[in-house]
Amino acid sequence: MGRLSVVGTSLPRVDAWDKVTGRAEYAFDVELPDMLHVKVLRSAYAHARILSVDTSKAQGLPGVRAVITGADMPKDPPLEALRNELYAVPPFSLATDKARYTGEEIAAVAAEDELTAEEALQWIRVEYEPLPAVIDPEEAMKPGAPQIHDDAENNIQYENRTEFGDVEKGFAEADHVFEDRFSTQLVHPCTLERTVCIAAFDSSGYLTFYDNSIDPYKQSRYLPKLLGIEPSRLRIVQKAIGSNFGALQGNLTPYIMCALLAKKAGRPVKLVYTREEEFINAGPRHMGVCYLRTGVKNDGTVTARDIRLITNAGAYGYLGPAMMTSGFTPCAGLYRCPNVRFEGKCVYTNTAVTSPYRSFGIVPPAFAMESMMNIIAEELGMDPVALRLKNITRQGDVTVVGQEISSSGLPECIEKTVAHIGWKEKRGRLPPNRGVGMACGMFDSEVRNAPFAGSVAYVKLLEDGRVKVISGEFEWGQGSRTVLSQIAAEELGVPLESVLFSELDTAAVPYALGPYGGGPVTLRGGNAVRLAAVEARRQLFAVAAGMLSVGPDDLELKDQKVVVRDDPVRALSSAQVAHYAKFILAEEIIGRGHFEPDTVMRDPKTYYGNYSSGYTFTAQTVEVAVDPETGQVRILDFASAIDLGKAINPMAADGQNEGCVGQELGPILLESLAYDKQGRVVNPNLVDYRLPTALDVPPITSFLVESHEPHGPYGAKACGQVSNIPAAAALAGAIYDAVGVWIKDQPITPDKILRALAEKEKREHAPA
């Protein structure tokens, strides 16, 4: 590979100008002529039988154009057919016989304006028979707990047990066995833009959605089945997205409601969730309880791990099983321990359908495992860094769960962050109430969780010399279009400003899997775009060779010119060649690139398999001050390193690293989506649900480690969702170093610290 000029450079985002001038168009901004507004009637109870729904009064209100209930849903949607592909199938419809969480959809109204739609909701009469509700997954598993689904005994949606090596033997070999319980809470991703869905039929019955969902492809693939529309008669167009971190991946209910209302009313409709609806309906991250046992020798070698994970799947348990697999496997792979047992249970509760939120399912088990590594180090009198270095998986390993580690810069990540914080000088040596902590993490760089895991892209050379990338990989705000454009610019020798990116329209761009579990746009999409650009360059040379009467091999690309290598005065601009190709030869210069990773799906039972063509690593080290009077934690410095293979745009990669840490500090220290006993969210607004502000987020120092992943474009791996994995355990470790208490239950709030300090005091002063 020659010297790179665009790849590896911190160029400004391709969409930055539109965003700083206010011109970027989000789904929220889309207004269609004659459009109606949708409001949704949601269950007032967390668990209730629905005896009747009467919409007749609402239907008669002036300005109301359509009302739907569960009775209007497509009859016998092929849910079974979808079950295999979608892990678990929420109803994707309005509730009919039973509501299973407060906020579940019961009816929807389309009216001339929002206020009328809202008023109409008050005229819909629902007769409920309230049932007892259960919110906590461990309570829900107990005998006698309210049963949420008839076919799920003890509310267990899914359970699995898998074992590698010989765990009992591993424990027998251990000099010490540690055992503990860790837990994380329900938190909400709180994208700044709220859920938007717009549906419009044209006069021929062709259905267009405008949305800001996480996954238009899944929608475009399954909605035709659910709505009884031919796939070629439906498309989804995506505008700029006001961020997305995973909430309600693939939720089809808003689409179904909007399509049915648009059809009934014969007019386009728009649904915008209120912030409260976001909180009660749009997929919080599941809470997890992790019981963990770890066997370890005196020298720190980990010999056995036994992991029991319980997560709440919410009322319908949508992606819970997938999040189990996705959360467990990187935790198992991070260390070399050959004896690992895992037992996972997803449990139905009367809460919103839980959903992935940055790094697909790994936060609950990672918090447990990395916290326990810190506890072990402390108990053995070992440096946590040394304990990590003794046990971590290394480049070239095949892990206990089958991951092939083709690149790892984890040791360098550790080294960089501890050096930045001054670990050696500070650990255990800081003045009272100050401390340092560290932790590591691993995640997939892309993932095969469906038979299809590839990416296709087209790169077209336009007649004015500009380059157009046509790819289905999405931009959620993370900068994927900039990175993919940089790759096309690199291969075709144009500046980044000369690259245009196709609008995301599922009818016009190639199918893509979407950024599942690992923000895989860079690895998968980047490879596809690179191959497409290389092919476009080949075509460019072939046409230019004809025009210049030389062989294609005699040509090179220089300053947007195709130049005869040995006779550089003979040259054509790329624009001239593209123009000639298009208007004289009637041929477009358009390269197709296809990338298919050499991976397998994890075995659904054992979870074994090399499911990603690269794994991203991270290490974090943090310094805190804890006020023992108030329990307040102040983060003084936070160093986060990611091994991303190669930074295609270092500034954007730093932005992912910093943003991921800054965001995760909310769940770690501040946030909790709280339900009362009746199953109502008590803090569904941005005042009572406290997100991190600029005053909560400390200075974050980002390090990028380049380990050169052989499967990635230019050596690149993913970097968007790994830095939130170790953050909680690193902080918990620093708090221990500062004041001597372990907090094992997130969020780490001042009252928990004070309670732990009081207990410690009591223990220390108790008569022996």
Add this chain to the structure above:
Amino acid sequence: MGGGVGGGVGQDVADTRKRLTVTVNGRQCSLMVEPNRTLLEFLREDLGLTGAREACDTGGCGACTVLVDGRPVYSCLVLAVDCQGKDVLTIEGLAVDGRLHPLQQAFIDHGAVQCGFCTPGMILTAKALLDENPAPTDEEVREAIAGNICRCTGYVKIIEAIRAAGGTGKPACT
């Protein structure tokens, strides 16, 4: 700017609208508006200025921030009619003749934009800060933007950009 508003639309209730004369982005506008219309609705729906974003509608996020007489306000909490005679600046009015304001340029150069939904409000809040205090410290910037939520950036590059635009930060990386 969307016109055509303020004509006598046939309605079945008494017309309660009031005439509002306000300067928006240096241009005087005079429209009939409902007394309960928020400044955010007025800007987005009546004037077509959609750069002010709506993310909570309850004063909890700052995405809707605009400047009224130079001071940042949550436009979702301000009534349009209360801006009578005032001077409103939205993100659309910040660039002059296609030339970006130094803050806009700094946000681009420092990578302070990701999804961009918080960006207009953030930039306007920062403008009010820099107009008053051109060389703010890190802490002063944090305090000034504490009412503007960003979900993407961890605020690191936003703070860098604001300080750079004020001349107290480090230069953008290249």
